[in-house]
Amino acid sequence: EKAHVCVSNGDEDHITVTESDTSSVDAEARSKSTSSQCKKILVGVILLALLGGMGFAMTYSLYPRNSTKSSEEASISEVSESNLSEPNLSDDAYTFDDGTTKIKHPVPMQPSTKNNVASNKELVGPAAILNGTTSTINKTSVSFYVMADAPYTNYERTHIMPQQIADLNKTDSGGDPNAASFLVHLGDLQKATVDQCEEFAYREASGILKQSTLPVFVIPGDNDINDCEELEHGQAMWRQYYHKMDELWYHEFEILRWGDLDESFAFLHNGILFLGLNIIGGTPHSYSEWSIRHALHLSKVKEIMTAHDDDFSIAVLFGHAAPGTYHEDFFEGENGLAAFVKEMGKPFLHLHGDSHAWYENDGAFGVNNYLMVCLDAGENAPPIKVDLDTSKANPIKINRIASGLEVDCCSQGWPKLGTEYDDDRYNYDDDDDDDETL
Numbered sequence: 023e024k025a026h027v028c029v030s031n032g033d034e035d036h037i038t039v040t041e042s043d044t045s046s047v048d049a050e051a052r053s054k055s056t057s058s059q060c061k062k063i064l065v066g067v068i069l070l071a072l073l074g075g076m077g078f079a080m081t082y083s084l085y086p087r088n089s090t091k092s093s094e095e096a097s098i099s100e101v102s103e104s105n106l107s108e109p110n111l112s113d114d115a116y117t118f119d120d121g122t123t124k125i126k127h128p129v130p131m132q133p134s135t136k137n138n139v140a141s142n143k144e145l146v147g148p149a150a151i152l153n154g155t156t157s158t159i160n161k162t163s164v165s166f167y168v169m170a171d172a173p174y175t176n177y178e179r180t181h182i183m184p185q186q187i188a189d190l191n192k193t194d195s196g197g198d199p200n201a202a203s204f205l206v207h208l209g210d211l212q213k214a215t216v217d218q219c220e221e222f223a224y225r226e227a228s229g230i231l232k233q234s235t236l237p238v239f240v241i242p243g244d245n246d247i248n249d250c251e252e253l254e255h256g257q258a259m260w261r262q263y264y265h266k267m268d269e270l271w272y273h274e275f276e277i278l279r280w281g282d283l284d285e286s287f288a289f290l291h292n293g294i295l296f297l298g299l300n301i302i303g304g305t306p307h308s309y310s311e312w313s314i315r316h317a318l319h320l321s322k323v324k325e326i327m328t329a330h331d332d333d334f335s336i337a338v339l340f341g342h343a344a345p346g347t348y349h350e351d352f353f354e355g356e357n358g359l360a361a362f363v364k365e366m367g368k369p370f371l372h373l374h375g376d377s378h379a380w381y382e383n384d385g386a387f388g389v390n391n392y393l394m395v396c397l398d399a400g401e402n403a404p405p406i407k408v409d410l411d412t413s414k415a416n417p418i419k420i421n422r423i424a425s426g427l428e429v430d431c432c433s434q435g436w437p438k439l440g441t442e443y444d445d446d447r448y449n450y451d452d453d454d455d456d457d458e459t460l
Contacts, residue, residue, distance in 0.1 A: 211246055404423050407420070
């Protein structure tokens, strides 16, 4: 067939036709025919543009914005219009035109009091404020699961960890208001010296976590980045497969990200402050980088806890490292986290992995209101379940789930009733009612 080029000189009735073959044809007839075709093309383009606008309007309506907002609602970051695109619905996920995917939550989510899409914000100076969410079902409690140091082997990838996630899904199905709200992985999702930080290790562990029906938060462990032979490769892999993983699910939490430290996060929920930090074990790849990161994290934590002192009754810290010599600058000393927690005077639960064996430290760093717990490695035990209830005098309960795995500190709640603490605020009589207000 002969190629034709439609060229307009501004007069819609005058269209010049250029042919790649100069064989004799009826030029006038050909010009009229081609003119008609080009006009149809132009009409089609206009119709497509109009339909595109309608599509945007339909998409925009998926995330309605109220014309009138309270001052609290007005402080929430709006969803970027550039990310709004009408989703294609499949059985297990929403896939958007821009390539992003959000996993459907099979259990009806508790309605958010803020927006139907979680807002992610960066901390900017001391004025940055967390917008806490409050469950419409239970305003004083929250439950969640925590796991660490898995998978380390192919058997863990193919059998142990998938079964653990499946068991959690089965346990927390059916819309039970007392069911867990999220899952946290404390890092080390491979053994760097064995897996060599190859992409398959990140991809497979990520794929297992994505089977969870609960939103999943992941923080780095030393094997995920620090222990990789090529640090930049480890950083790239972690960001590709675990960075902001919680955003794959719809959830009601208003997540605060920390700018360049956005692998760390914070959020308020039902009067409880949650902090997920990039505090890892292992040997530092760079002592100066660790020192700077620790100082920045410590400053952020103090800033958030001070700004929201009236908004939370319990604080929970998620971190990978078992605190040791390389972490003294963060936890110890008169300006360290432990001293700050003591000054704040509220129950503080610190959950970490790294050591691969369960232990409890009630009164960590010599601070009565500081409870530190190390989780078993994933190959040794399933995720733990933590139940928090701010209406109780002993608001923290931990369940190791598996039969025969005991919890000394807080199977019946912590702080322990009747325990003699140096600080009278934590001295309760055995006869006190568990439901006593903290």
